[in-house]
Amino acid sequence: MNEILEEARAALWTVWNRRWLALAVAWGVCLLGWLAVALIPNSYESNARLFVQFDDVLADQIGIGTGSRQKDIERVRQTLTSAVNLEKVIRSTRLGETISSPADMERAVQDLAKEILIKGDEDNLFQITATSGRRDLSDAENAQLAQDVAQHMIDIFREENLGGSRGEMRETIDFLDQQLADREKQLEDAEQKRLAFEAEHPDLAGGPQSIATQLASSRAELRSVEADLAAAQSALAALQGQLASTPRTLVTAGSGGPRAALAQAQANLASLKARGLTDSHPDVEAAKKQIAALSDQAATAGDVGGTPNPAYGSLQSMLVERRSTVQALQSRAAALGSEIASISASQAQEPGVSAEAQRISRDYDVLRKQYDKLLQDREELRLRGQVETEHNAVKFEVVDPPSTPRVPASPNRPLLLLAVLVLGLGAGAGSAFALGQLNSTFATANKLERVMDLPVVGTISLTLTDAARALRRRRLRMFLAGAGGLGLLFVVLLGAEFVQRGMVA
Structure with a gap:
């Protein structure tokens, strides 16, 4: 120490x-x-504050929400110090007195951009700060110049958010009207072209996708018809077998003729066996010989003398009906096969026409979607423009007017x-x-x-x-x-x- x-x-x-x-x-x-x-040199600052209010129920209903408005205000805040706006400020203040050439204006714009600061917060308050500290001006003149610059920035802020937005809305609607007119003409031309192509190629209208859809539908229907035809043919074969085993007439003992005698002899043989007689009994052997002789006579005589069998007639009616069903199914299957062959031939022989059909259909669909979208956008913008014109949803209020600086900021x-x-x-x-x-x-x-x-x-x-x-x-x-x-x-x-x-x- x-x-x-x-x-x-x-x-x-x-x-x-x-x-x-x-x-x-x-x-x-x-x-x-x-x-x-x-x-x-002394630099003087002039400060001003603006309050922007976004309270409007009607604007929210048509889609002009607070978020959209805040984006617009943020866009204006970022573009407020653009070269065009700064040039307006320079020409409307004493800064423009020394401007004699485009180069001077460019330098003045660059200098002024460094002297203006715009801040915004979440409470919708915007602060504009303008600074002036030029050597060729006195302190009082610099102070007044800073205030004038801040005031002109407020005027531009209002103009950009009120008149500017309405003018931009009108220009946008006019542009959409022109685009709609062009799209409508193109849509009419595409529709006429599609109708002419469909009239010339009815099978290929709609392009390869439509042809493939028709081909798949026809093939599916053919498979269904073939399945029904197979079932009908099987039922017809079964009915034919049943009809073959059914006699046309019914033979009874009192009906007469060889068949009646044969039936009586068979009844006697059955009665003898019922009595317990064996085959070696003389009566049984005699009955068998009689039955054999009568069988030959009945085969030679046919159905003469029998009673018509009602079951046989019913089976014949069913047979006719099922044959008709089979024929109808066969005709439908043949027609479907011909249709499938025609579609396949058109698809294979005309690939260029198919591609043209697809292109025409695609172009028409694209133009139609664009037209509908432009029409919807135009109506929404028109309604939004009417609301903004007749019922302004944004209200500006100057909370603090541009101050007159008394003390140098730096x-x-x-x-x-x-x-x-x-x-x-x-x-x-x-x-x-x-x-x-x-x-x-x-x-x-x-x-x-x-x-x-x-x-x-x-x-x-x-x-x-x-x-x-x-x-x-x-x-x-x-x-x-x-x-x-x-x-x-x-x-x-x-x-x-x-x-x-x-x-x-």
Whole structure:
């Protein structure tokens, strides 16, 4: 700790011993610094705040929601500082007085874009900040210019969100009307072309997809008819077998003729066996011989003398009906086969026509969808434009009009003056200390002893004469006067800055 204090004392002695150098450096740095601060022009800011309200039930019902409106406002906020809008501001303020060429206008637009700041928050509040700090204008003129720029930005903000949006809506509707007229003509031409093609190629209307659909439908129907035909043929064969085993007439004992006698003989044989007689019995053998003879006679005589069998007639009626069904199914299957062959031949022989049919159908569908979409968009925009024209859903309110700046926003000249003063004093002290470090002198005996590594027996105090003391006092007064003059100059500059601000206010 003692070494630190000793070093501090040595540094102070070094600076004090070369105080005139430190004062001269401080004066030089302060004069140059204050001159640089004086050359910095004052910049004045004008602030304004806008409130945008999005409360409208009708607008929400037709699709003009708060989200859509906020997107529009955000779009305007981002494009508000576009070159076109900034050029309007320049021409309507005194900034346009010095514009004589497109290059001058371009530079003015670039400079003005850096001096305008637009901020928006979630509460629908927009803040516009305009800054002006031109060297060729006075402080009062810069302050007024900042206010004018902010006011013109508010006017453009309103114009972009009210008149601009309505004009844009009208232009959009006119564009959609023109597009609808063009699409309608194209749609009519495509429809006439499709009708002419369908009349020329009825089987190929609709393109390959339609042909494939017809072919698949015909094949499915043919498979169903073939299945029904197979079932009908099977039923017909079964009925024919049943009819073959059914007699046309019924033979009874009282009906007469060989068949009747045969039936009587068979009945007698059955009666004999029922009585328990064996086949070797004479009566049984006689009955069998009689049955054999009568069987030959009945086969020769046919059905003469029998009673018509009603079951046989019913089976014949069913047979006729099933034959008709089979014939109808065979005709339908043949027609379907011919149709499938015709479709397959058309598909195989006319690939170009099929592709043309597909293209015509596709073009017509695309034009139809585009026309319907444009028609819907136009009606929605027309309704939206009427709502915006007759019932404005956005309300603007200037919460804070553009302020008239009284105090420069930048630079903070008092702080800069004080910083230059501190920097000058520090530079003076630092230069004196650095020069002292270059000289081979020692401020204390302990430092001499540490450097030389030799014991120091003692020190001799400086003794001054009366003339030397008087000279020292005069020099001290002159030094204090120089240092006081530096401080007085700082106070004067600070006072001039506040007086200048008061003159602007």
